[in-house]
Amino acid sequence: MCRSQAMPENWRISMKPALAISLWLVLGLCGSAFAQAAPAAPAEMISNYRVQHGEGRVTFDSTLTRLAHEQAAAMASKDVLDHNSALAPFASRIAVVKYQRAAENIAFGYDNFPKTLEQWIDSPEHRKNLLMHGASKVGVASAKSSTTKRTYWAMVITGGDGLSKSAAHRATPNRAEGCRMKILGLCL
DSSP: OOOOOOOOTTHHHHHHHHHHHHHHHHHHHHHHHHHHHTTHHHHHHHHHHHHHTTOOOOEEOHHHHHHHHHHHHHHHHHTOOOSSSSSSOHHHHHGGGOOSEEEEEEEESOSSHHHHHHHHHHSHHHHHHHTOTTEEEEEEEEEEOTTTOOEEEEEEEEESSSSOHHHHHHHSOOTTTOOSOEETTEEO
């Protein structure tokens, strides 16, 4: 049996701090779960766009996201939008993942990914990268310039299951010959 008791007149005032603290705790605990799920959201948005245009879905990749973050952070720290001079040429940065195909989109100006994605979709070259045939993995990151407060974005998208058989064959040295020089994992 439930008993009812009259609440004092000032109950609303005394409950406000408790409610605020409770809300803060719930948001704090749930916020970390939302933060962990957030990086996959751009991959889902890119996948949805790709499916609408007859291409396969891509999945979030932590290594590609790290590479994208390094590029975005370098552009933000130098306050320059550039594929090659902010950090290093794209070809050398992407060599660590060893996929058959890879592309990078960069942008600045928007504080959120949906607007950045729209900008890339509206650009023929960026759209071509978003719709790369056979792409399977993607990483997206942003960083804010401390001087101009611009948000810089980088996306790295890859396709193919590692090196092709012919590229893997070229990368494997003939044991009789040995390696004379090794560049980007290739034995010459």
